[in-house]
Amino acid sequence: GAGVSQSPRYKVxxxxxxxxxxxxxxxxxxxxxxxxxxxxxxxxxLTYFQNEAQLDKSGLPSDRFFAERxxxxxxxxxxxxxxxxxxxxxxCASSPRLAGATGELFFGxxxxxxVL
Amino acid sequence: xxxVKQNSPSLSVQEGRISILNCDYTNSMFDYFLWYKKYPxxxxxxxxxxSSIKDKNEDGRFTVFLNKSAKHLSLHIVPSQxxxxxxxxxxxxxxDYKLSFGAGxxxxxxx
Numbered sequence: 001g002a003g004v005s006q007s008p009r010y011k012v013x014x015x016x017x018x019x020x021x022x023x024x025x026x027x028x029x030x031x032x033x034x035x036x037x038x039x040x041x042x043x044x045x046l047t048y049f050q051n052e053a054q055l056d057k058s059g060l061p062s063d064r065f066f067a068e069r070x071x072x073x074x075x076x077x078x079x080x081x082x083x084x085x086x087x088x089x090x091x092c093a094s095s096p097r098l099a100g101a102t103g104e105l106f107f108g109x110x111x112x113x114x115v116l
Numbered sequence: 117x118x119x120v121k122q123n124s125p126s127l128s129v130q131e132g133r134i135s136i137l138n139c140d141y142t143n144s145m146f147d148y149f150l151w152y153k154k155y156p157x158x159x160x161x162x163x164x165x166x167s168s169i170k171d172k173n174e175d176g177r178f179t180v181f182l183n184k185s186a187k188h189l190s191l192h193i194v195p196s197q198x199x200x201x202x203x204x205x206x207x208x209x210x211x212d213y214k215l216s217f218g219a220g221x222x223x224x225x226x227x
Contacts, residue, residue, distance in 0.1 A: 004159070031213065033213075035215075035217075040219065041219050041220075042120070042122075042205050042207075042217030042218050042219045042220055043160070043205070043215075043217045044217070045214045045215065045216070048213055048214065055213075056213070056214065059214075091159055091160070093159075104162040105162065105215070106162075107152075107159030107160045107161070108159050109157065109158055109159050110159055
């Protein structure tokens, strides 16, 4: 489809494992965002890319979290040595605008991570 | 610290009646506000927005009101329809890219 695609939709990891979550934004969208949504909470900002440049990573909870968008299109969020508190839905969003908050963000369906 | 608060976790309304969702914020630097709607197993979708230079924005059945002095905004849905049953998130921004979201309000429209 033409929307933001995320994979996997569901991931179960044992504590200590590394995981990688993928986001395919809408073609041509320059801005890409990652948000983390814990159960019963609203999404919380993790990081922002403008093309391949990571302009803001202030929301990443720890140095175990790493995001990249090497060619300015597909992005990967990697979590090393997963902990139970990392269990959440990870949402990717894209925008055709250089920033994006003052316009519509297009969200993917999310990747639900459960750490046992 | 929660800068955007939706104090009502749920709202039940009769079909055809008005739904009023409320949102409070603490950061006076927020200058743009949005509402997103989310169905189960789907990502949030943009519904309506308002700039801080306005106090009202209307789009069909949806109207957002902003009271800057009270740091309060509300979303009115008139008339409510069964397809409006979803989780509604209030969001705000002060830097044109980073959104702060509330915890959401689950709306159930009864037939």
